[in-house]
Structures are given as C-alpha cells and as structure tokens.
Amino acid sequence: MASSDPPSSSTPSSSFDRFLRKAQLVTGLGVTDEERAKDLEALNVRRCEKMKKDLMESSPLVVFMLKHLRLSGCQVPEENIFCVPCQSPYTTTNYTAHAGAYLPHPHGALKLCAGHFFSTQHVESTITHELLHMFDECRFKVDWTNLRHHACSEIRANNLSGDCRYFRELRRGFVGFTKQHQACVRRRAITSVAANPACPSLAHAERAVNEVWESCLSDTRPFDEIY
Known part of the structure; x- marks a missing residue:
C-alpha cells in the first residue's frame, strides 16, 4: 500500500513554483x-x-x-x-x-x-x-607601503589594461582630445595612491606619481606596446 506520508520538505520545487518565485522577485509582489x-x-x-x-x-x-x-x-x-x-x-x-x-x-x-x-x-x-x-x-x-612603488604599478596598470580608452573616459564624463590617455592614467594613479593607508595626503600621492611618471609610463612589460 502506498504511503500516505506528506512529501518531504527536501522535495525539489516544481517548475511552476520556481517560475512563480521568479515572477515574484521580478515584480516585487509577495517578496x-x-x-x-x-x-x-x-x-x-x-x-x-x-x-x-x-x-x-x-x-x-x-x-x-x-x-x-x-x-x-x-x-x-x-x-x-x-x-x-x-x-x-x-x-x-x-x-x-x-x-x-x-x-x-x-x-x-x-x-x-x-x-x-x-x-x-x-x-x-x-x-x-x-x-x-x-x-x-x-x-x-613591489612594496605597497612605498608610495613610489604603488604609484609606478598604478601608472602601468592604467596605461596598459585598456582602462583609459577614449570611450571609457567618455562614459566616466571626462572629455578631452589633447593627451587624453595620459591625463586619465595620471588622474587614476593619483586617486589610487591617495587611497593607500600609507599615503598622508593627496599632495603626497601627486608627488609620488610625478616622481616615477616618465620611467613607469614607458615601461610596458610584459607587453611590447600599449594595448
């Protein structure tokens, strides 16, 4: 004789139940x-x-x-x-x-x-x-508590990753035609270094970026050139 016990609570939900739950989450009704x-x-x-x-x-x-x-x-x-x-x-x-x-x-x-x-x-x-x-x-x-080290890595990462493509900058609300790429790399590097707990101020971040700018911007390793 078949058991009359109720279904186990671990029984998977039916397709309809899953659909209903999804509809509730999408519409906000009942959740x-x-x-x-x-x-x-x-x-x-x-x-x-x-x-x-x-x-x-x-x-x-x-x-x-x-x-x-x-x-x-x-x-x-x-x-x-x-x-x-x-x-x-x-x-x-x-x-x-x-x-x-x-x-x-x-x-x-x-x-x-x-x-x-x-x-x-x-x-x-x-x-x-x-x-x-x-x-x-x-x-x-890299020693991440050394602001010059951090600045160099940020310059390289922003320069080589595609973060500073023209249309990416446009989406952020930055419009420029003269040295747009370099301006983006510098701005984003300074912002990142300024967020380092070892950085006392924005001025210190700017100084660190300026001190390593030329050498780190030209360092494209492991790429042969800027992507």
Missing part, C-alpha cells in the same frame, strides 16, 4: 525588498563568474597576462579571481564605482565587484589591470 536585493546580488555574482571564466579562456589580454605570470613563477588558479558583492554598486550616474581590487596577501587574489560592470570589456580591462599589479609584485617585489 520583501531585502529578498529582491539578495536575488539580484546572486544573479550579478553568477553573471560575473561566467564572464570571468570565459575571459580566462578566450581573452587575448587576460590569457597573455596569465601566461606571463606563470613564466614569472606566479600561478593564478581560477578560484583566485573571484566575484563578490561590493559596496557602492555601479550606476548610470556613478562611473567611478569600485570595480575590482588586487589583494596581495596572503597569496595574491583578484576581487571583482559583481554588478559594477557595464560590459564584458569592462570586466576584461579590470582583470587585466589587477593582473598587472600581481605581475609587478611577482616580478619586481
């Missing part, structure tokens, strides 16, 4: 703002992870950087590049939102801010930027 925010957060992380995986396999820039990191003795497992929710998500009015970060300790990792990207190319340039920091630390033993 809280917190539930909708959590669903969007999870969706952004999944999208970011997929783009990251695809780029690690097929992007000429990312594949090139991973190769040269291996040649320099630094392996970068896929799990060392990870997507997480971050504060201050990207919006159409916030073009300078934090998109990623290089985490040098303990073994070097790249954090990507899920939901802060407006295109696959944006993810690509962010990964490349942070891999350049990793390359500098691996190859040149």
Whole structure:
C-alpha cells in the first residue's frame, strides 16, 4: 500500500513554483525588498563568474597576462579571481564605482565587484589591470607601503589594461582630445595612491606619481606596446 506520508520538505520545487518565485522577485509582489536585493546580488555574482571564466579562456589580454605570470613563477588558479558583492554598486550616474581590487596577501587574489560592470570589456580591462599589479609584485617585489612603488604599478596598470580608452573616459564624463590617455592614467594613479593607508595626503600621492611618471609610463612589460 502506498504511503500516505506528506512529501518531504527536501522535495525539489516544481517548475511552476520556481517560475512563480521568479515572477515574484521580478515584480516585487509577495517578496520583501531585502529578498529582491539578495536575488539580484546572486544573479550579478553568477553573471560575473561566467564572464570571468570565459575571459580566462578566450581573452587575448587576460590569457597573455596569465601566461606571463606563470613564466614569472606566479600561478593564478581560477578560484583566485573571484566575484563578490561590493559596496557602492555601479550606476548610470556613478562611473567611478569600485570595480575590482588586487589583494596581495596572503597569496595574491583578484576581487571583482559583481554588478559594477557595464560590459564584458569592462570586466576584461579590470582583470587585466589587477593582473598587472600581481605581475609587478611577482616580478619586481613591489612594496605597497612605498608610495613610489604603488604609484609606478598604478601608472602601468592604467596605461596598459585598456582602462583609459577614449570611450571609457567618455562614459566616466571626462572629455578631452589633447593627451587624453595620459591625463586619465595620471588622474587614476593619483586617486589610487591617495587611497593607500600609507599615503598622508593627496599632495603626497601627486608627488609620488610625478616622481616615477616618465620611467613607469614607458615601461610596458610584459607587453611590447600599449594595448
């Protein structure tokens, strides 16, 4: 005789139940703002992870950087590049939102801010930027508390990653025709160094960038030229 016990709570939801839940999250009917925010957060992380995986396999820039990191003795497992929710998500009015970060300790990792990207190319340039920091630390033993070291790596990362392409700057609200690329590299390098806890002030950041500007702007390793 068939059991009359109710279905286990672990029984998978039906397709209709999943559809209904998705509709609730999209429309906001029957769910809280917190539930909708959590669903969007999870969706952004999944999208970011997929783009990251695809780029690690097929992007000429990312594949090139991973190769040269291996040649320099630094392996970068896929799990060392990870997507997480971050504060201050990207919006159409916030073009300078934090998109990623290089985490040098303990073994070097790249954090990507899920939901802060407006295109696959944006993810690509962010990964490349942070891999350049990793390359500098691996190859040149960067001391991140030394403002000149930090400034040089920021100049190189902004110069070589594609972060300062003309249309990227236009999207940020910066319009210029004379030495636009150099102005972008300098501005972003100063901003990053100024955020270093070891940097006393914006003036110190500007001085550090100015002191290493010429030599670090012309240093395109491991590339032959600016991408």
